Amino acid sequence: MRVRAAVFLVCCALPGCMFGPDYTRPEVPVPAAYRYEPTEVAAAADVEWWKKMNDPVLDAMIAEALANNPSVKIAAANVEQAAAVLSTTRSAFFPQVGYQGAAARQKLSQNTLALLPPGIPNPSTSYSALAGASWEIDLWGRVRRLTEAAQANLLATEEARRGVLLSLVATVSNSYLLLRGLDEQLAIADRTQEAYAESLKLMQYKFQYGRVSEMEVEQARARYQTAAAQIPATKRDIATLENALCILLGRAPGPVERGKPIFEMALPEVPAGVPSELLERRPDVRQAEQLLVAANAQIGAARAQYFPSISLTGSLGSASSELSNLFRGPANSWSYAANVAGPIFTGGAISGQVAQAEAGQKAALAGYQLAIQNAFADVESALVSRATLEEQVAAQEKLVTALRNYSRIAQMQFDGGRAPYSTVLQAEQELFPAELALAVLRAQLSTSVVNIYKAMGGGWVDTASAMAEAPPPAAKP
Secondary structure, three states: OHHHHHHHHHHHHOOOOOOOOOOOOOOOOOOOOOOOOOOOEEOOOOOOHHHHHOOHHHHHHHHHHHHHOHHHHHHHHHHHHHHHHHHHHHHHHOOEEEEEEEEEEEOOOHHHHHHOOOOOOOOEEEEEEEEEEEEEEOOOOHHHHHHHHHHHHHHHHHHHHHHHHHHHHHHHHHHHHHHHHHHHHHHHHHHHHHHHHHHHHHHHHHHHOOOOOHHHHHHHHHHHHHHHHHHHHHHHHHHHHHHHHHHHHOOOOOOOOOOOOHHHOOOOOEEOOOHHHHHHHOHHHHHHHHHHHHHHHHHHHHHHHHOOEEEEEEEEEEEEOOHHHOOOHHHEEEEEEEEEEOOOOOOOHHHHHHHHHHHHHHHHHHHHHHHHHHHHHHHHHHHHHHHHHHHHHHHHHHHHHHHHHHHHHHHHHHHOOOOOHHHHHHHHHHHHHHHHHHHHHHHHHHHHHHHHHHHHOOOHHHHHHHHHHOOOOOOOO
């Protein structure tokens, strides 16, 4: 018993014991380098990479989205809510001081007057004013663990907000790039339809003079209708993407402004980085780690419930039957006390909470490991996508050039009577989809670089965060 008492006194003298495991970052396997690391990279991912595309319209859209997007506002409100939870949890460190006052007048039943001591008036008046304080000594670290968990949840919520900003900037950029790619497809379809219309008129004219057959006229008409059918489908896709982009910008659905064509926009360099930096740069990985910190702290808070809680209470005030005498010496009253309360039998309530906290920590650990694995996979996929798309675009450009030459030569030979019209038709039927495919690949190549910046994270998210906190720009009609 003496040893236990000595241990208890030592614990009281110290700032306090803390139960539960202290957090240490778990070991995770990290590759030394990316498999598809490019040879030429930017210095870091801390720049406003979207400005390197040299399109002021895209820059304005990103600024507008960061200021007006509803998801950004929701994420900011969640951070404020988490900060309030931390403030509430941390308040248990300090004494809770309050006050109360009362004024009452009562009359007892005449049948009970005999029970009253002599000299007690009936009816009677009473006044009281009381200030009280209570303080729970965090001897076992329960409040500290709860505060640690609340602080980690706040940081996790902030990382979730940064993740929203990262995703928003990337989504706005990709949507705009895909939109410009669709615009290029529409322009190709319009040009092709106009060329096919002129060719159809020419074939109809030649048919009138018996220089071509009716079959060749219908072949020209089918070619014209092929291009015509592509136009409304592309317009539909453009309108759908415009509406989605307006929602990202915080606008009502409708048309959006345009900047440079997709083939005139510059591509930002691939950001430099090593896999280990993802643990510090990716908001989702940092969020998962903070959730692990919070789950780890909840174990200590649950275990601390096995031990008694010690609280101090006190009150100081006065009571009087006359209001004028309420704050005079004889009316003063005070009290103080120390309370100790602890569990003896809880039917498994505390052990259940401990088991729940430990299971939550296991789930958070698995979530952290999964977030890291997904981060590595995202970067690898984005890097290989860019590398292969560069090769595809280069090959497709050569294909389009060859098909244009083929179409030009076939037309010249047909006009000179040295080749049938089917040769011209075959060349143009191959050229039109090849040009559309090139426009698609150019847009995909641009979005692949955006996806690399999104996958790697970086200091540019802090720049986006500052832009989101700036006054919003004027709403566009």
